[in-house]
Amino acid sequence: MRDYPWLKEKLDEIWIKYFPDIPRENKVLITFKGRWKNKFGHIQQLPSKNTWIAVNKLFQDERVPEYIVNLTIAHELAHYSHGFQSPLEQKYSHPHKGGVVNKELKKRGFSEELEKEKIWLKEEWLNIYHSYFKKRI
Ligand SMILES: [Zn+2]
Structure with a gap:
């Protein structure tokens, strides 16, 4: 079950493994x-x-692949590592300018997941989203 302890452990895992x-x-x-x-x-x-x-509450749904949750946490940790919303020294003028987050994620081994995410976003995400929120006609 994707509850609070599960999420908390994910954060620790990703930090230790990818942002040591x-x-x-x-x-x-x-x-x-x-x-x-x-x-x-x-x-x-x-x-x-x-x-x-x-992290988006809809990601508690097991239809959302775990690598999407991991990528989301890693994305936010990339901001942290760049000194945005963290006590660390700020490395860039803007949190997203120049694709610094994805560059950081690729450097840390998330290239494959980023590619998979693009496809998932196009093909799966809206179906899941609209199973909760009906499309407006
Ligand atoms: Zn961001």
Whole structure:
């Protein structure tokens, strides 16, 4: 079951496996939140200085492949590693400009998953999304 402990463990796994050089300099929280169509995740530094990662709540559905959840978490950790919404030194002027996130993810071994994600997004995601939210006629 994709519950809170499952998600929390995923974050630790991905951090250890793919971002071992990135120090965790504050408390990083993760939860499922939001049932978004066009957004998979979100990262925000809170007034408490903790960082909060949100993963699309629809990803609790087992039809969403695990690598999509992993990629979403890795995407947000790439922002963290670049100093966005984190206490680390900011490396770029803008979080997405120049494709810095995908470059980071490719460098860290996610090339294959990024390719698979494109196809999944085109062929599967909207079917899953619309099984929860009916299309407007
Ligand atoms: Zn992003």
